[in-house]
Amino acid sequence: MNRLLDYTQNKDKTEHQLYVTGFGCDPENACTIMEQTKRTWGKPVDKGILAYHIIQSFSPGEASPDKVHEIGCEFARRFLADRFECTISTHLDKGHLHNHIVCNSVSYADGRMFRNDFDTYYRKIRQLSDNLCRENHLSVIETDGKGQSYFEWLGGKTGNPRIRSMVYKDVELAIASADSFVGFISEMQGMGYAVKYGPRVEHLSVRHKNAQRNVRIDRLDPRFSEQALREYYRQMHQLPADMRREYKEQHTPQPQWRPAEFPPAVKRMRCRTSFSKPYRKVTGFMACYYHYCRLLRRACRGKATKRCYFLLREDFLKFNRYQKQTQLLWEHRLETLDDVQAYKADLENQIQHLARQRKVLYRQKQEPERAARDEQIQKLTKQIKALRHEFYICADIEADAAMVQEKLRQAELAAQQERNEVKEDEYKRRSSRPDGARGASVFRGGY
Structure with a gap:
């Protein structure tokens, strides 16, 4: 104070x-x-x-x-x-x-x-x-009475989205992809949401398969209500085909959540000298987890392909968990599952040893040494807590390693497929005449 x-x-x-x-x-x-x-x-x-x-x-x-x-x-x-x-x-x-x-x-x-x-x-x-x-005739901030939860604020601050932010972004994607209200419902269901709507339902709400409760999407944005969405698609169907894209761009809601701004990348130059020590190449779990966390961050910031986004969006909320696992692997240079299991067994032995020491101190009851004994007990408890934290992270790595490797493989395959499709579309566009017919390839040779 x-x-x-x-x-x-x-x-x-x-x-x-x-x-x-x-x-x-x-x-x-x-x-x-x-x-x-x-x-x-x-x-x-x-x-x-x-x-x-x-x-x-x-x-x-x-x-x-x-x-x-x-x-x-x-x-x-x-x-x-x-x-x-x-x-x-x-x-x-x-x-x-x-x-x-x-x-x-x-x-x-x-x-x-x-x-x-x-x-x-x-x-x-x-x-x-x-x-x-x-x-005193000064300005006042007028609000609609609806605030933002701490977790939503923290998600926007750190760049890690929360459930409501993810629902908002998925609803935007569904609105942009669908051509009718029924198509919008199908898009949401295809993303893994259960949708409640109809004449007997007062408010349109969705629930993701990993969530515990429904989310009223009209509370995220008034334009997400069932009546507003039906009116939006009705108005769009009354327009000519060439005007529908412009109508979508004007009426599609802008994203409410924005990831945190990251510092600009700094270009560095390497200078090889006799004092330079080459670092060993990162392999195994360290490389896998590092690339997966990097891919998750890129997907959160909207820099990954659409297929990667849909494939990885369920793991956005687990980003901190994977980041802790990556940090542990990096600090202790654990490159294989056997290294993780060996380190976990060593942690368990250390915890048991410290617990036995603390148990002996608990049994001592000499009053003159009570202050020093309590201080030593607190020190041992702190060490045990830190070791148990790493022990639990190792257990999480054992449970998540196979899934992380498979998700990373699927994400890389999906990104490669999408790049191939873009290249193929570009090739078709360039090789076609203005009237839409395919042009014949011509070989010109010389003597």
Whole structure:
């Protein structure tokens, strides 16, 4: 809490603390006063939630620092000051002005803890902040009440898609591939989805064979509702054939999920000298897992062929699992299944040895050596936990190795087939005349 208060009251960020105000406490000794309040009501000062941190941001150039700080103080006066000590610090170091509000977790009035839940945030903190902005004629972010789960946000951040993101992308592909609503249903079923629709079903929903529950696709995008899809295909069928492609491009929804941006590739040049040490070529499981993880990442980013995408999309959610297996194989240079099994047996022996040592320490009951014994037990437990983690990864490798090799083989074969089809189509296109007839090949020789 002391570090948090030091950061929010930084002189370089607050114009030498010109925009720092305290309610129920002096900003300079706010940490001491908040801790004293906790001790008064018998609350811990070294564990649990010690304070709450609220950040209130404003659009660039919309308000002056004085106005922003005044709004922050009014927010604290209406919501916090009658029960909790708090400090308000306005930071000027970014392109947008923002307030840092630090509030004690224990009330000085009755000793009760600050209630942190969705109702407090949406109906009190956010609503009050929005009202203050409207009163001062400042902009407010208007939402439709639908948020994004943490796992969806994390999937977009790390580049690993989640179930809802995968469903969204598959629905887009089905809409683009089908020419009617019935064709759309067939496309979704062909991708492995069970589809619920019809007059007795209120909302169109799908469920993948590896998922546990249905997903209402109209919640992903209103244009995915059954009524909207039927109207989309009805309108398309009324158009001439040459206008249908343009209609599709204008009305097909754009992808909502985007993978994380990766840093640009840096070109490097190799220089062979007497100091250069050639590395041994990677083979076996290491090479297989490395290529498979690379192929999964390319498919997630939309850089693989369509056949590879449909073949590998069920393994997108297991990317972290395969990545951990690849890292273990790389660190310990395990190139064959026998190497993995030998390393796994060695891990099991180490775990048993450390468990016996810990068991002996558990049986010792001498009080003077209790602190040192507990510390040693914690150290052994930490080592056992790390070894067990690697042991479980080895077991996963044994279970997944054959499948990974087969999927990699199928993906490479599918990619090669698709490349061959593209080459064949290109050859047919180039060898045909403008009127559509095939041209005769001509041999021209010389004497």
